[in-house]
Amino acid sequence: MLISHYFEWEGVITGGHAQSVANQRKMLDARNVEYTTEPVLDADILHLNNMGPRSIYYAKRAKRADVPVVVHTHQTAEDFRESFAFSNTLARPMRPYLEYAYSLADHLICPSEHNREVIDGYADAPKTVLSNGFDPDRLTGFESLREEYLKRYDLDPPVVFTVGHVIPRKGLEAFVETARAMPDLDFVWFGYLNPTGGGPVDRLLRSSETTQLVENAPENCTFTGYVEAIRGAFAAGDVFFFPTKNENEGMALLEAMACRRPPVVRDIPTFEWLEDGEDSLKATEDFTEPLDRLRDPDLRERLGERAAKRSEAFTLEAIGDDLVDLYRRVLDESIEE
Numbered sequence: 001m002l003i004s005h006y007f008e009w010e011g012v013i014t015g016g017h018a019q020s021v022a023n024q025r026k027m028l029d030a031r032n033v034e035y036t037t038e039p040v041l042d043a044d045i046l047h048l049n050n051m052g053p054r055s056i057y058y059a060k061r062a063k064r065a066d067v068p069v070v071v072h073t074h075q076t077a078e079d080f081r082e083s084f085a086f087s088n089t090l091a092r093p094m095r096p097y098l099e100y101a102y103s104l105a106d107h108l109i110c111p112s113e114h115n116r117e118v119i120d121g122y123a124d125a126p127k128t129v130l131s132n133g134f135d136p137d138r139l140t141g142f143e144s145l146r147e148e149y150l151k152r153y154d155l156d157p158p159v160v161f162t163v164g165h166v167i168p169r170k171g172l173e174a175f176v177e178t179a180r181a182m183p184d185l186d187f188v189w190f191g192y193l194n195p196t197g198g199g200p201v202d203r204l205l206r207s208s209e210t211t212q213l214v215e216n217a218p219e220n221c222t223f224t225g226y227v228e229a230i231r232g233a234f235a236a237g238d239v240f241f242f243p244t245k246n247e248n249e250g251m252a253l254l255e256a257m258a259c260r261r262p263p264v265v266r267d268i269p270t271f272e273w274l275e276d277g278e279d280s281l282k283a284t285e286d287f288t289e290p291l292d293r294l295r296d297p298d299l300r301e302r303l304g305e306r307a308a309k310r311s312e313a314f315t316l317e318a319i320g321d322d323l324v325d326l327y328r329r330v331l332d333e334s335i336e337e
Helices: 015-030 053-064 087-103 113-119 142-152 172-181 208-215 231-236 251-258 288-293 297-314 316-336
Strands: 002-006 034-036 045-048 069-072 107-110 127-129 159-163 186-190 221-225 239-242 263-266 281-283
Touching (some): 002 015, 015 316, 045 053, 069 316, 107 113, 107 316, 113 127, 142 231, 159 172, 159 231, 159 251, 172 208, 172 221, 172 288, 186 231, 239 251, 251 263, 251 297, 281 288, 297 316
Parallel strands (some): 159 239, 186 221, 239 263, 263 281
């Protein structure tokens, strides 16, 4: 079985989307599944990870050549909103564009049950929920970086932290204002301050809202920008604060849980699988109460241990066979037709 595993704009797209593609390829490598990263039509399956114009072109060609098309539904118009300057305006035409793009698939892979429910409104193609997963190897030895990263950013435990692109959709305002309301705690956001991870175009893409919130954040709220060793974030942080407004899944959340960092999340449909008070704490608007509770080291430890146990179902080892099985099922169905 040969998979054409194509990621349009690879090298430009960063963050969880890019890591998900890397995760998929690592799962295929571990199972000796042959693949090419080029969009070719002599493969058994064309798997597309970003539905840009070139992907649409090859999806249409694959359909004519009777090559099954699998598409990962990483993007939705809802998830695109509040990302960068003009994103809310662009989200309107993005919806019909993605409806058309996803309709070209023989099978859609949705990273969460919530994402599948959203995508039900986009396309009628068969869908399978398959987590983006996380790579435990990326976290190996993270504990050894704790003192280094606490010192580097002048942080005093317990540290409230998050990981990801600094954009409004991720709950930037809630993060900043919660830090302002809790001046005796250190809050730190590890991740790109720019939408595409750097470059001259970022000055145009970065929203005025993001700039104002970052520049006017209180002294106890730190934005690190890009960090080379993301393990250092999970080492320095004690409570993972994820007030995102809309999320397809949340890979950084899974990584934090694996590191026994209890999560505080916004109570949105994406996180229905988490149990408030068992492996997480949830809130809708006021996050000070759950964060205040987690000053208690015993509660942090209890929730952190349960979160780590829950994360085991999302490792690449746990979900890798499901991806390969899906390929085989799609291939069998195409032969039967």
